[in-house]
């Protein structure tokens with residue numbers, strides 16, 4: 001799988017140093033205003049920024065396909081003509097048709113952009129970027145404006161492109177559900193990449209509280225305090241400086257056993273009643289007693 005090492009520094013007002021690897025379908029996850037769009041634009045050469053790769057190259061010389069949040073297609077051209085737009089050779093339409101075919105978009109070739117759904121328009125814009133020979137695809141909020149089914153289908157399609165064509169894709173998002181569907185995740189906060197790696201690894205072991213919050217861990221336990229935990233569904237704990245996503249809650253005698261994936265677990269006593277007495281989804285307050293033991 002192709003990958004690209006990114007090391008970019010952006011000046012004020014963004015003030016960022018982003019250093020990470022884009023491998024396969026990678027999501028850049030960060031809160032609104034943290035600088036995701038700015039980083040994509042700097043990589044595309046549209047904003048001041050220094051670093052590797054392509055630092056100092058004019059935007060048109062960078063082998064990048066950049067899709068802003070609102071997909072821009074030429075409204076007066078068909079899907080086929082949009083795709084062929086930047087191709088120069090005489091056989092450009094044949095080439096564009098072959099590309100659309102390969103991407104499963106051939107049935108749309110004759111349509112104009114206003115005859116496309118949001119998801120279809122994004123796919124066509126991507127086809128156009130691929131026609132240009134992009135070596136890296138930059139997508140800003142690829143799920144914006146799409147319903148859940150279309151979003152999932154579009155993301156699967158993107159992951160497939162990254163895998164089968166060997167083109168790394170970097171997609172900026174603030175949605176941790178979108179991030180979880182990627183091969184890799186890079187977390188952007190505080191002007192830097194605070195954690196990156198395979199999505200499974202990052203989601204199962206956030207390296208800090210900020211990372212845990214970004215990844216959607218909403219029940220974060222403060223050591224020495226109390227834990228608010230949903231009875232059914234995921235519970236997140238921070239028993240010893242590390243963050244855990246608890247996948248299941250199971251009663252064990254007088255206490256609750258909170259299972260954190262296959263390996264570590266921790267046991268807390270149930271302060272009152274039995275876990276089964278609480279209806280699914282109820283919030284229960286657990287007080288930790290004794291030492292937290294990781295097994």
Ligand SMILES: Nc1ncnc2c1ncn2[C@@H]1O[C@H](COP(=O)(O)OP(=O)(O)OP(=O)(O)O)[C@@H](O)[C@H]1O
Nearest residue numbers: 013014030031032033034035036037038039172174
């Ligand atoms: N043209 C500009 N002039 C001044 N400040 C700007 C400009 N563009 C962006 N910024 C600031 O730079 C920071 C990063 O903005 P950016 O759009 O990159 O964030 P983002 O993470 O993509 O946000 P969102 O998820 O809301 O799109 C923000 O604080 C923003 O206010």
